Amino acid sequence: MPNRITTIGFDADDTLWQNEQFYRLTEQRFVDLLKDHTDANELPARLLAAEKRNLGLYGFGIKGFTLSMIETALEVSGGSLPPSVIAEILAAGREMLGHPVEPLPNVQETLEALAGRFRLVMITKGDLFDQERKLAASGLGDFFAAIEIVSDKTMSTYERIFSQHGDGPSRSLMVGNSLKSDIVPALAAGSWGVYVPHTLTWSFEHHEKPEGHPRFREIADLSQLETLLRNIGG
Incomplete structure (x- = not known):
């Protein structure tokens, strides 16, 4: 396939x-x-x-x-x-900078289910030291084949990362709560974009949903990701 x-x-x-x-x-x-x-x-x-x-x-x-x-x-x-x-x-x-790390519901179970079947890459932006601290405290690091802490998320960011750590953007999928940073630029790179809304999202990250895009999907939480992947050929 x-x-x-x-x-x-x-x-x-x-x-x-x-x-x-x-x-x-x-x-x-x-x-x-x-x-x-x-x-x-x-x-x-x-x-x-x-x-x-x-x-x-x-x-x-x-x-x-x-x-x-x-x-x-x-x-x-x-x-x-x-x-x-x-x-x-x-x-x-x-x-x-010292706040506790609280994994969201269904995160651990979803990563455990997917790690053996897909290459998982964490793609996050922000301060290098703080993101490394949170990753270490989360206990989730072993699920990921690669960790990318970037200054911003753009189309070229996803083109580079999915080409370097995967089989290119067209065979990759990005999951995130920010339409502006996680979804829209990933779609522009040719990837799938799966939007997982969070009750709190910084206003800077707001963007209209790309409803008409054939590779855009939305799920309520990560427990629905496995079913979605089966439906779209994952």
Whole structure:
């Protein structure tokens, strides 16, 4: 079967384990810290604008998020914040870097079932040290034939990875919770894209579903992946 799927890529954050919830909790802590210095209702939008502005400098991940919180705090306060508030923001960032790794439901069982039949590749973006820490803490590393921690996920990212670690994009499938990063560019590379929605997804990662694409699929959780693979020739 020349078109049979042989390689499966998995996103990590909010696909294999919880991640976004820690950003949301820290953002609320940030708002509480600054509510006496500015309109608290405007802070999430100001912080998001700073994050987007800084992606090209700091990349994705907790360290960039922390720097964006500090930048936003200084902006909204006119630089008048006491050092204790900056120290609190830095402490919040450090706590995020030590948060526990909580695998999502059905992850372990799905990887166990697929690891012997497909080449599994973890494809995640963010801070190298933090992603390596989470992978080690998850206990899932042995299921993967390769680990790719990238600065961003684009069509060329998937072309390279699926050619290097598999039989090319056309015989590969990408699984993830971000339409913008995991699904749309993988489809553009010629792969299958399986969308697994998460209850919390950063607004930057939102994208319209490519409903009409012949290689786009959506499942409720990873327990449905094996059945999907059988249906599409995996």
